[in-house]
Amino acid sequence: MSIAHHPSEALLAAYGAGRLDAGEHIAIATHLLACAQCRAFVRAVEQAGGSVLAELTPVPLSADALASVEARLQQAPERFSPAKAPPHQKMAGLPRFVQTYPFDEWRSVAPALQARTIRLPHASLARVFLLKAGPGTRLLEHTHSGVEMTCVLEGGFSHKDGHFGPGDFDFGDSSVDHRPLIDDGVDCVCLVAMRGRLDINGILGRLIQPFVRL
Ligand SMILES: [Zn+2]
Structure with missing residues (x-):
């Protein structure tokens, strides 16, 4: 998939920091599913945030960091609880948590x-x-x-x-x-x-x- 148009870095940073509106979170998550370049940027933002929290103490990145970012793309953030209804909507390209809505x-x-x-x-x-x-x-x-x-x-x-x-x-x-x-x-x-x-x-x-x- 060749992707030419991406969200701004400000939007990706807001996504990485968990500061987006629920609907806008879905729009960015949908793009991230398709876009390795933006996933890498979000991962960097999240790592930078973690470094600040660790007060500049170097923290080795766990070997499964990338896998964990990619797994979380498919899940609703805790503050956006998934629907209780079983999945009934299959639409290629949508995050799995959206398909439960x-x-x-x-x-x-x-x-x-x-x-x-x-x-x-x-x-x-x-x-x-x-x-x-x-x-x-x-x-x-x-x-x-x-x-x-x-x-x-x-x-x-x-x-x-x-x-x-x-x-x-x-x-x-x-x-x-x-x-x-x-x-x-x-x-x-x-x-x-x-x-x-x-x-x-x-x-x-x-x-x-x-x-x-x-
Ligand atoms: Zn992108």
Whole structure:
């Protein structure tokens, strides 16, 4: 998997320090599953944090440090308890703990565009959902009222910052004006963590209005 677009180092550091919102934690964890480069960065952040805690006393790194980071990617942090329901959602590229959460059914939000909410079992400022767009769909110019993190699971899209394929991470906020075009030939499925207006009309309106099929 060739990954060209990564979260910022500030976001990865916040993830490593356990300071991210629950929904945004999921978006970063989804990218980390696909991206060895960012996993290495998070591991370095965690080691640096451990060194500070040890008050500069050198602590040998345990032989299984890397394996332990990779295992924890699949688990919900303690403060984000996993759902009690058995796993019922298999979606390649999602961390296992996310697959234990209840998923709503796909719903159509615009022509060639469907969304599927993931119900988090804990408070989150960001809503998390899967977004599926048909081949050749284009979003018209729009800005974000809040922070939006997108991780591509299947298919791909392009906008002014380049092409985004499986594993790629895209960050949008009110300063970003995106106009993505979905690749031809195959649906694009993304995991999205979005902060913004919490009223459903606002979210739906924002989703429906920017999308048209050209
Ligand atoms: Zn990365």
